[in-house]
Amino acid sequence: MEHFLQELWIARWALAQGLLLTVEISAAAILCGSLIGLLAGIGLTYGKWLLRLPIRALVDCIRGIPVLVLILASFYLLTFAGINLTAVQSGLFALSIFCGAHMGEIIRGALQSIPATQIDAGRAIGLTFPRILVYVLLPQAMRQIMPVWVNTGAELVKASTLLSVIGTGELLLRTQEIVGRNFMTLEFYALCGFLYFLINSVIERLGKFASRRFALQ
Amino acid sequence: MTLLAIRGLTKNFGPVEILKGVDLEVNKGEVVSIIGASGSGKTTLLRCVNLLEDFNGGEIILDGVAIGYTGEGHARRRLGERELARQRAMTGMVFQSFNLFPHLTALGNVMLGLTKVRHMAKREAQQLAMSWLARVGLDDRAAHLPGQLSGGQQQRVAIARALAMDPKLVLLDEITSALDPELVGEVLNTIKLLAKEGTTMLIVTHEMRFARDVAHRTIFMDGGLIAEQGPSAGLFRNPKNARLKEFLKRANM
Numbered sequence: 001m002e003h004f005l006q007e008l009w010i011a012r013w014a015l016a017q018g019l020l021l022t023v024e025i026s027a028a029a030i031l032c033g034s035l036i037g038l039l040a041g042i043g044l045t046y047g048k049w050l051l052r053l054p055i056r057a058l059v060d061c062i063r064g065i066p067v068l069v070l071i072l073a074s075f076y077l078l079t080f081a082g083i084n085l086t087a088v089q090s091g092l093f094a095l096s097i098f099c100g101a102h103m104g105e106i107i108r109g110a111l112q113s114i115p116a117t118q119i120d121a122g123r124a125i126g127l128t129f130p131r132i133l134v135y136v137l138l139p140q141a142m143r144q145i146m147p148v149w150v151n152t153g154a155e156l157v158k159a160s161t162l163l164s165v166i167g168t169g170e171l172l173l174r175t176q177e178i179v180g181r182n183f184m185t186l187e188f189y190a191l192c193g194f195l196y197f198l199i200n201s202v203i204e205r206l207g208k209f210a211s212r213r214f215a216l217q
Numbered sequence: 218m219t220l221l222a223i224r225g226l227t228k229n230f231g232p233v234e235i236l237k238g239v240d241l242e243v244n245k246g247e248v249v250s251i252i253g254a255s256g257s258g259k260t261t262l263l264r265c266v267n268l269l270e271d272f273n274g275g276e277i278i279l280d281g282v283a284i285g286y287t288g289e290g291h292a293r294r295r296l297g298e299r300e301l302a303r304q305r306a307m308t309g310m311v312f313q314s315f316n317l318f319p320h321l322t323a324l325g326n327v328m329l330g331l332t333k334v335r336h337m338a339k340r341e342a343q344q345l346a347m348s349w350l351a352r353v354g355l356d357d358r359a360a361h362l363p364g365q366l367s368g369g370q371q372q373r374v375a376i377a378r379a380l381a382m383d384p385k386l387v388l389l390d391e392i393t394s395a396l397d398p399e400l401v402g403e404v405l406n407t408i409k410l411l412a413k414e415g416t417t418m419l420i421v422t423h424e425m426r427f428a429r430d431v432a433h434r435t436i437f438m439d440g441g442l443i444a445e446q447g448p449s450a451g452l453f454r455n456p457k458n459a460r461l462k463e464f465l466k467r468a469n470m
Contacts, residue, residue, distance in 0.1 A: 120269055121316035125330035125382055126306025128298050135329060139320045214320075 004187050011178045011188075018174030019195055025088065025170060026157045026199070029095035033156070034149070036096060037103020042133065044108040055104070062101035067159045070094040075166040091163035099156055106148045110141035142214045150207030154200045161196075171195060220245045220417050221266065221386055225275035228261055235261045237441035238275065243386070243419060248412045250420040250432035250449065254464060257438040259421040263388045266419065267310045268301050279307055280385055306334050309379030313391040315371040317363040323350060323374045324359040330382050349377040353407050369400030373407055380411070387411070389420045393427075405431075425470045429453045437461045 008015075043055045062070070071094040078085055078093075085093060114137055122132035164173035175192040179185050221243040228236040235258045243249050251259045264270040266277055268285050276283050284304045286293050296304070317326050324346050331342035350356045353373035355366075363371050372392055379387060389408065393401045405427050412418065412431050422428050428435050428449060435449040437458060445458040453470055456462045 117312065117314055117316045118318065120310075121312065121318065123269060123302070123305055124267055124308075124310040124312075125378065126302050126334040127330070128302040131333055135333060136318055140318075143320070 004184060007178075007182045007184055007187075008191075011182075014174045014178055015171070015191075015195075018169060018171035021088070021169055022157065022160055022171040022196075023199060025092055025095065025163065025168070026153070026160050028092055029099055029156055029160070030153050032092070032096035033099020033152075034103050036100025037105075037107055040100060040104030041107025041111060044104060045111040046129075059101045059104050062097055063105065067094070067098050068162050068165070070098055071162055071166060087163070087166045087168045091160070091166060091168045095156055095159060095163075098159065099152060102152055103149070106145055106152070107141065110144040111137060113144065114140050139214070143211075146207060146211040146214055150204060150211075153203045153207070157196065157199050157203065218245045219243070220247075220280055221419070222278040223262075223266070223275070224278070226262070226265060226272055226277065227274040228258075228265060228270065228272045235441055236265070236272070239438075239441070239443055241436065241443065241446075243417060245417055246415045247434065248416075248418045248420065248432045249434045249436060250422055250428035251436045251438055252422065252425065252428055252464070253436075253438035253444075258441045259438050260390055262438070263310070263390050263419065263421055266386075267308050267388055268305050269310075271295055279304070302334075306330075306382060307384060308386045308388055309382055309384035310388040311372070311375050311379050311390065311392050313394050315363070315368070315375045315395070317371055317375055317378070319363050322360050322362055323355060323366065323377075326363070326374055327378045327381050330378065335382065346377070346381055349381040350374070352380075352410075353377045354403075367400060368396045369403045372396065372400075372404045376404070376407055376411075380416070385417065387416055387418045389418060389422070391421055391423060393422070393424055423468075425453070425465070425468045429470075437464070439464075 040055050040059060043051050044059070047055070071091060074085070074090040074094040075087065078090060118136055118140070119132055122136045127135065160170055161172040163170050164176065167173070171192060175188050179188050182188075219242050221241070223239055223241040226236050226239040227234070239258070239262060251262065253259050261270060265272045266279075272285070277285060282304075285296060285301070287296055288294055295301070318329065321329065324343065327346035327349055328342045331337045331345060332339060337345070347356055347359060350359050353376055355370055355373055355377070358366060358370060363374070366374065376392075392408075393404050396404065401424070405424065408418070408420070409431055420428070420432060432449045434446060435452045436446045437444050437452070437456075439458070439460050445452065445456065445461050452461075453465065456465055
């Protein structure tokens with residue numbers, strides 16, 4: 001135990017950095033992804049077919065590709081398009097579009113479940129469509145989106161471990177490096193797992209709190 | 218003074234002609250009811266007036282302004298979203314299925330248009346909304362969500378929501394059809410009160426006695442046209458149109 005604590009003390013900065021990067025990348029990807037998903041979801045639900053078609057194609061493509069492949073592709077393939085991203089940037093890009101595609105589909109489902117009569121009611125009091133979206137449709141959709149959103153957030157944190165393959169110094173890669181130095185495989189992987197669990201339980205708490213805010217009654 | 222003038226209004230859903238050239242005038246302060254069988258075009262007519270449906274021909278003039286479209290012939294085109302929204306705010310509409318916003322309280326439902334369309338300050342909007350809820354007898358339910366209210370109460374909130382916007386014309390689309398029989402009375406009483414105060418209303422209804430008692434004039438629609446119209450009392454007593462006679466007989470009038 002003393003030995004472990006000693007090694008932990010030595011590795012503290014590396015672990016903290018990894019943890020911080022994991023949290024940062026996940027948070028940024030959830031934020032960007034949700035924004036992309038919001039636009040995609042609105043486009044898929046209320047757009048004319050000319051808008052719907054390309055969004056539908058993109059969303060289906062991205063959802064059909066494994067996250068690991070998305071990450072590798074954005075790291076190695078974007079270079080050919082003349083876009084040079086760092087490992088962190090391409091990881092963030094891959095996770096954001098992954099999250100965006102899923103959120104798009106979730107938001108479309110939630111919006112489509114709201115009866116069209118709600119739009120009529122909004123129009124009847126003189127609201128323009130963008131305002132109907134903001135004040136009538138999205139608040140109702142949020143109730144359905146919240147639980148799934150929390151899930152997607154947790155999935156994203158777990159998916160961020162895959163960024164270790166392109167050399168992003170997030171929590172898993174840092175742990176691997178530490179274990180490579182001190183060979184305390186069991187202890188440090190257990191700690192790593194516990195930290196992921198901790199992040200996700202915080203996300204779940206936040207989600208429950210937010211769900212209550214959007215709940216009826 | 219003519220508030221609403223509809224001239225030669227036509228509307229198709231694909232190949233089906235719903236309105237085949239409707240002409241109708243409604244004066245300020247007048248209460249006009251529209252009766253007729255399902256599919257005769259009553260609701261579509263109302264939705265056209267509130268610009269919830271586009272229409273193919275003819276014009277709707279509200280308070281001297283042709284609404285919904287600009288230009289004529291090939292140049293005729295639908296107005297933009299902002300302009301449509303502005304014109305829709307001139308009419309209030311109450312729906313058969315209430316269509317309250319389920320995530321907002323009764324007060325929130327009435328306030329939304331006041332703050333976001335009429336740009337009133339929150340306090341002012343709240344006061345006006347409360348006074349309208351009081352007029353429909355629901356000020357003690359202001360903090361309730363629609364799901365916690367009975368059908369009749371929900372419909373009264375919907376009436377307050379529409380009236381609080383101070384519309385020139387109020388459109389009521391079968392507002393008691395989705396209510397249990399014992400709840401119909403409270404809603405109709407609210408409308409009677411509004412009629413007494415001189416609110417201009419166009420009412421699509423299946424409540425024949427209500428149409429006869431409250432409306433100054435009644436319109437009978439049949440197959441997308443106005444088949445007969447006249448002062449309510451006379452129209453119900455001596456219907457001339459054969460279809461209207463049969464329609465009233467089936468409605469036990």
